[in-house]
Amino acid sequence: MFDNVNVVQLTVFTLLFVAVSVLGFLAARWRRADDLEHLDEWGLGGRNFGSWVTWFLIGGDLYTAYTFVAVPALVFGAGAIGFFAVPYTIVVYPIVFLVVIRLWSVSHVHGFVTPADFVRARHGSSTLALLVAITGIVATMPYIALQLVGIEAVLKAMGVTGHVPIIVAFAILAAYTYSSGLRAPALIAFVKDALIYVVIIVAVIVIPYKLGGWDAIFGAAEAKFAASPNPADGVLLGGPAQLQYATLAFGSALALFLYPHSITAVLASRDRNVIKRNMAALPAYSFILGLLALLGYMAIKAEIVPIGADADAGLPGDSNTIVPLLFDQMFPSWFAGVAMAAIGIGALVPAAIMSIAAANLWTRNIYVEYINKDATPKQEAKSSKLASLVVKAGALVAIIALDPEFSIDLQLIGGIIILQTLPAVALGLYTRWFHRWALIAGWAAGMVVGFWATYQIEQRIFTSATEFTVKKEHFGGSAFPLANLGFDTDKLIYAGFLAIVVNLLVCVIATFIFRALKLAEGDDATKTSEYFADRDDPRLRDLPEVVQ
């Protein structure tokens, strides 16, 4: 388990890990509530986070450890296409700016904790709410599992193998999330993000200097891609990849704030201005992510070989290990340890928030809806706390017992399926024009198309510019060839984008049909003015029962 371990690195890593764990347990006392036995407290940190806390929390939540290892890995392997993470995280904030403040307002008034809570009240359909909740849970689970892949990549690079360290790390995480709720990741996010900023800024100054400058770095990347038989890689986008690049960035941006964990972090903020301010301030993380992506090219220049790679046997190895290996090669041991810890701790924050979000969906939209209709707030909190443990255990099993590849496939699909909740959640914030059953039909159509499209995508290994062997027959990526639809083109499109277009078309057509058939509409429990409510506006639960 500990062969060839770098002792200094592992010591620094462990110290920082222990420090944030202590912080996680202490978080229960931070901004202490009268009673943590309420979902608003455990699951949303009291709905009272200010601008700074929210910035660290959402930043720590969205820019995950997996992102930090997978984006540079993609750039390392394929080049320009991996840089989609930058336009993706540029456009997401202007796109959601007006949408999330509406969601915050209506949730403030009604006490919604999950997107499915909103859907149920807005469209008067418990079926639609259940579908949204299940979609959210299914999309989130593999995402949690992938955070473990992030930790594992770091441990591997430090020479630690075996599953015991990950089990220990996740058990500690589960324990303090259970006791402190959302306050734990909120507090830890400060440490995580501070470490990430320091590490990345040092890395983009020191590493290019050591490697002989950016010219040498991009030169090495160009040479690598010129030599590679794959026609799709390169320092610039190939012709067929441009549409894929744009739709992948746009589709991913549309999906990001539909994820339950993003919504959890948004609803935890104090007022509308906190959210607006953060929409302008969060791109600081996008800048860091862009610099991080370039580490992929630095790894090419530094001739990093991913762990498990074997050129003779044609094995690409675990490309997720290139960033930790690069740190290991470029930095003195103690600082490499800090860098490893930054990624490792970076996994804890999103994993905690995601498990809380999934647990809240379970509690509010399945447990209270179908199992215990008269649950007290205390029972709700208890249910969520227990569910958060189950969710983490599930993620652990998925990584240890199953091939991690399975989680990667699922997460790929996760982004596509969560996008299918866009009409019910995001458009639902603006309009009730869609019939509730049409939204369900659209959701179903989007799911089918999403699965069908990704099922068709092969992962190819090119032996020459035109010849390739198929490494994976199905779920080999998210770039769908438009030629499969009969178009005479070599262009690629993001499968999720295709699915949401079909979803929307079905929503529109089915709405006309269901209206014509006079199928019963659902009741809307929300009022227009509630979409503009702010902190000082009354909440329904503060009002006497009769008013509701």
Next chain:
Amino acid sequence: MSDDIPEGTRRAERSDHSPLNWLLLVPLFATLIPLLYNRESPKLFDIPFFYWYQLAAISIGVTATLIVYLKTRR
């Protein structure tokens, strides 16, 4: 639809409408058309245009959201 229901008079006249909201579209046009920036030159500090342009475009996004936030807060 709920929009037809008369609201309570006290807080009825709220809205997020503002002509400045159109600014939020600018970052989309600036970054979602790869044709605009899928080029090697001009380089900046030896970094190809494709990369430094998109990193610089982050400031376009920030400027747009910042203006809308500052002008619409209440």
